[in-house]
Every structure is written in C-alpha cells, then in structure tokens.
Amino acid sequence: MRTSLVSANAVKGRSGDTGDLTAYSRYLMMKAQIAGNLRFDGHSATDDERVVARQCRELSDRIARRLNTCKEGDIADLLDCYDIVYRIGNDALPDRDFMCRHKHRAFMVWKSGVGDVTESAVFGMIAPEVKYQRGKAREEYVDAYLMILKNWIDTLGRHYTFLNVTAVENYRRLALVMKENLGSDFHDAKLRWYKNNCVNDLSTLSTQILRSYQRFINSITTDILDFDEKMSIDQKIITELSTRTDLDPHDREAYRMALDFNREMVEEYQ
Structure with a gap:
C-alpha cells in the first residue's frame, strides 16, 4: 500500500496556513492508521510507527504555534487536528489548559457576534x-x-x-x-x-x-x-x-x- 507518495518536506516549504496544516494532519492520521499507531493492543512500535509519531510531534508543535496567531474562525479545525496528532506523536493527552484557552477565545468571538466563528x-x-x-x-x-x-x-x-x-x-x-x-x-x-x-x-x-x-x-x-x-x-x-x-x-x-x-x-x- 502507498503510504508516502507526498513528501513531508512539501509542507515545510509552504506558508503553513490553516489549510496546509489541517491537510497534512489528515495525511499523517491516515499514515498512522496504516502504520499501526492507532492499534492499542500492546504491540511494540515498528519503524514506520516511530517515523509517523515523530512527524506528528513536529506537526503538533507547528499547529500550537499557529493557534497563537490564527484567526478565531480557524481555531476549531486546528484544535481538532492538534488533539489527534499530539496524541499520536506523544502517546499522551495534550495540555487541557492550552486547549481550553483557545476554545474560549473562539467562543468569545462567536458570542460577540463580530467574528468569523x-x-x-x-x-x-x-x-x-x-x-x-x-x-x-x-x-x-x-x-x-x-x-x-x-x-x-x-x-x-x-x-x-x-x-x-x-x-x-x-x-x-x-x-x-x-x-x-x-x-x-x-x-x-x-x-x-x-x-x-x-x-x-x-x-x-x-x-x-x-x-x-x-x-x-x-x-x-x-x-x-x-x-x-x-x-x-x-x-x-x-x-x-x-x-x-x-x-x-x-x-x-x-x-x-x-x-x-x-x-x-x-x-x-x-
């Protein structure tokens, strides 16, 4: 099965906007599904799984930085991706306060009625x-x-x-x-x-x-x-x-x- 026809480097040279990051997130999620990162049966991680986990860690760091500067209308999609790639990359839950802070930022803009949420x-x-x-x-x-x-x-x-x-x-x-x-x-x-x-x-x-x-x-x-x-x-x-x-x-x-x-x-x- 094909699992790497698109190079990870393709994202690094691009703008890193929300569309880039969420698309790459979905790509890595599918790679994780195929590699076995989402199998929780106690098996030892394969080389492919370790590569995907590393890529997810790197991507979660990039999404975290993006969340600090993005438009509020992008927060929901970025948080969805961040939550999953962080778990795959770190085998742990993301920081709850970090997630809640950005969620509340989007909520308050929606509540004000003047944003794009x-x-x-x-x-x-x-x-x-x-x-x-x-x-x-x-x-x-x-x-x-x-x-x-x-x-x-x-x-x-x-x-x-x-x-x-x-x-x-x-x-x-x-x-x-x-x-x-x-x-x-x-x-x-x-x-x-x-x-x-x-x-x-x-x-x-x-x-x-x-x-x-x-x-x-x-x-x-x-x-x-x-x-x-x-x-x-x-x-x-x-x-x-x-x-x-x-x-x-x-x-x-x-x-x-x-x-x-x-x-x-x-x-x-x-």
Whole structure:
C-alpha cells in the first residue's frame, strides 16, 4: 500500500496556513492508521510507527504555534487536528489548559457576534465538555449548547434543513445534531432530515461541500442508514474526493490511501 507518495518536506516549504496544516494532519492520521499507531493492543512500535509519531510531534508543535496567531474562525479545525496528532506523536493527552484557552477565545468571538466563528464550530467545541464533563463545564458553554441545540431542532422541525446558511454549514450542523441523543421520539425526525438532505449525484457538489457532506453521512446511525449502505456511500465520497484537483496534495493522497485501506479491509473480512 502507498503510504508516502507526498513528501513531508512539501509542507515545510509552504506558508503553513490553516489549510496546509489541517491537510497534512489528515495525511499523517491516515499514515498512522496504516502504520499501526492507532492499534492499542500492546504491540511494540515498528519503524514506520516511530517515523509517523515523530512527524506528528513536529506537526503538533507547528499547529500550537499557529493557534497563537490564527484567526478565531480557524481555531476549531486546528484544535481538532492538534488533539489527534499530539496524541499520536506523544502517546499522551495534550495540555487541557492550552486547549481550553483557545476554545474560549473562539467562543468569545462567536458570542460577540463580530467574528468569523461559525455556529457549528462553537457547538462542536463545547458539546463534548457539556455532555461528558457534567458539573465541570462553564455555565456559558452549557447555556450556549442548550440554546443552539433548541434553535437547530426548531429549525429542522419546520424546514428539515438549515436555511440562510452555506451548504457547508448546513451539513456541518446536520452532522452534529444527528450525533445528539435526542431520544427515540426523534427517530422519524432524523430519518426525514437525512432523506431531505441526501445527495444522489456526488459530482454536483463542490469539494468543500462534499467534505462537509461526508461528515453528515458518517454521523448517521445504523437505525437510520444501514451499515453496509453507509459504508458504500462513504467509499463513493472518498473515491470522488480522491480525484478532486482543487484539494491539497496531502488531502488527496490521504483519500487515496483510505481507498486502498478500505479495500484491503473488505478483502480481509470476505
């Protein structure tokens, strides 16, 4: 399987903006998946795993520096990547205070209403803290989480989709709300939301919309979409993305690696 067709040096000579760093992060995550860094079975690390871990450590340092100077609208995506590559590179959790400081910076800009932080970015950052750290989450996060979720459900109840936002934001919000445990009463509602927002011809979607659409598909539970059908759709999305020339080379190669990896997994279990 191909694992290194794009040189790590390709990033070092570029601007190091958010797009570069997040694309390289996804590339290294896929390399880690293939190399075995994400297998937690007590095995001894291979040479390939050690190389990937070193690359992830170096990248996490670069993302940390970028977080100190980036626009608030970039924080959510950078934190997502930083969290994972730091864990792979250091076999440890990143500093919680560091993560919380940048998360709160983005939250306050969103709360002020004058920045470029999207509602989906805020919800994605605060929801885990509110849901899984009961009693420890900031009160302002709890209030924002409940308000956003209520507004989203009300909107979807009337329109089955999010109006007056970009398609990218629509699918990001849908992906987040589909993951919420809303109770059995919402099964039919979630099914309607899926059917109203699914796309038959993936080639009609721009690259950024298609990537957001993939989040939406991956968020759907098997009581809404059969597992095999869901995996089939995801594979079609990855196939389509692997051909997109407007993708960063690292992103495109990561999708190609994912295709190979998924095919091998299918063959192994047949």
